[in-house]
Amino acid sequence: VEDPRRPKLAGWGNEGDGLPADGRETLLRTLRAAFPDAPLRRAEPPRRVELPAPRVDSPHGLVEILRADPRERAVHALGKGYPDLVRAFRGEFPHAPDHVAYPADEADVARLLDWAAAERVAIVPFGGGSSVVGGVEPDVGDGYRAAVSLDLARLGRVLEVDEVSRAARVQAGTRGPSLERQLAAHGLTFRHYPQSFEHSTVGGWIATRSGGHFATGRTHVDEFVEGLRVVTARGPVETRRLPASGAGPDANRLFCGSEGALGVIVDAWLRVQKRPERRAAAAAAFPTFLAGAEGVRRIVQAGLQPAACRLLDPVEALTSGSGDGSAAVLVLGFEASGFDPAPLLADALGLAGGSRLEREAGGRWREAFLRLPYVYEEIVAHGLLTGTFETAVTWSRFPSLHGDVSRTLADAAPDAIVSCRLAYAYPDGPAPYYTVVAPARAGAELEQWRDLKAAASEALLAGGGTITHHHAVGREHRSWYEREAPPLVLDALRAAKRELDPAGVLNPGVLL
Ligand SMILES: Cc1cc2nc3c(=O)[nH]c(=O)nc-3n(C[C@H](O)[C@H](O)[C@H](O)COP(=O)(O)OP(=O)(O)OC[C@H]3O[C@@H](n4cnc5c(N)ncnc54)[C@H](O)[C@@H]3O)c2cc1C
16 A cells, blocks of 8 residues: 555556566567467456445444455456466456455454454455465355455565564565665665565565575575464464574474465564675576586585576577577576675586676576566467466476476477576476467467466476475465375365364465
8 A cells, every 4th residue: 555556457566567668569579570470469458347246344343444446356356377367458357355455453454354254254365466376366165255355565564673683574565675675774685586576575475485586595485484473363373583493393384385374474574684795697508408407406416506596498598688599598696795706606607517608698687587577468468378387396307397398388389489497496406487478369368278287287297396386376276286295284284274264264265
């Protein structure tokens, strides 16, 4: 609510935001060249929204924090994945919440949960709404009288800073840019940059175990969570602030990745850092993607932890402006405070092999990376299908998984442009990330997407990978997650949900 601009009904970010005109023209030229038979007419977002009246009235004590105007409900009806954008451009909001709640504090959250449990109303926590797995769509089934989207936008402040321990207590609804602005006042930074950074929140990151820009080492946000405060349907849970602990299973980890199904994260103590003073970056080319992957494996298995370590296949190198399409490109970057990272970079380049490219390749790739959400919006608006599929797999299984997934995507979408990058890398395996752009079948986009998603997901699981490295489970990945997670672990998670959410009103249908 801090930002007076309205979020778009269809697309990324706020009204008025998007690619600059010259960027749009360049993109359109590229798309025309790649898909000469596609009509590529830009769809306009819907002008008006009509929704059925809310199924329940605002209860007396909550009137001040509930809103029910149709536009507000529509903005909270969908996330930002391909099927979300397609439906938003069509003006279809089939599971729009009956109300949107904007709690001003933890007490409001608790009162809302009490009412929801008593009245059998589903509560769907909403951070930035950037979920690509149906996590914020109130598709909760028929067992509920109504659904309320609980938007944490009013909880957007850094509450305390412990400069000695380098930690900050941050409210869950704080978005990326606001977090960095508030921490900068203390000379600190969080340095967690998912591609959705601009419009995603601390609570959403923790609830989905998001992946930031660190490509090796501490990649997931979990590593930066020192303590948590969560409002459950049974009352608040506060974990102790500790640098580490060996006392039983980690309480923070119960809520990292809980996707709103166990409680509402209201604030968290986060491990923050001093802004790094020095950087060293370079790029190297490899004749094939797999040769580059071997180079990455040597770097991470030697114990080096570059902040940037992104291997782009030739197609991705071309489309991101980092290469000419003839070779795979590895973008490497080290950050440091108090010492010179250049020798680490030299060691990493030496271990990786390949041939050194001119320096700014990394810079060009980064700019393109942060612009991509607006690029996706344009691609979908112009009637093309675009989707990403991501996983993590051990190095020993990676070559065959990569071959199988690439073949599956090529078979399922013969006219598509398919590209891959290694988004993250660990000593025991990489996290490959596949992007598909294809002509969409007008009117049947959702069916086309569902078939492609199913084919890709089956290939990921069959190849020994996870259904997701950092996009969470939500509603979309649930059937594959149920096959990936051990059955008794799922039973234990169901028991935890019964204990913390006895009425089952917290984001029903995600995760479990
Ligand atoms: C273009 C694009 C790029 C992306 N890039 C990345 C990336 O680089 N790395 C990455 O990890 N992800 C990425 N994502 C996915 C998404 O941005 C992440 O999952 C992100 O962490 C979601 O944050 P959010 O605040 O938008 O949460 P939302 O989308 O609002 O919510 C996500 C889930 O968390 C729950 N939730 C939200 N807030 C809370 C809370 N306070 N308490 C309890 N539950 C809560 C919701 O109910 C929902 O289930 C991308 C998405 C898009 C559209």
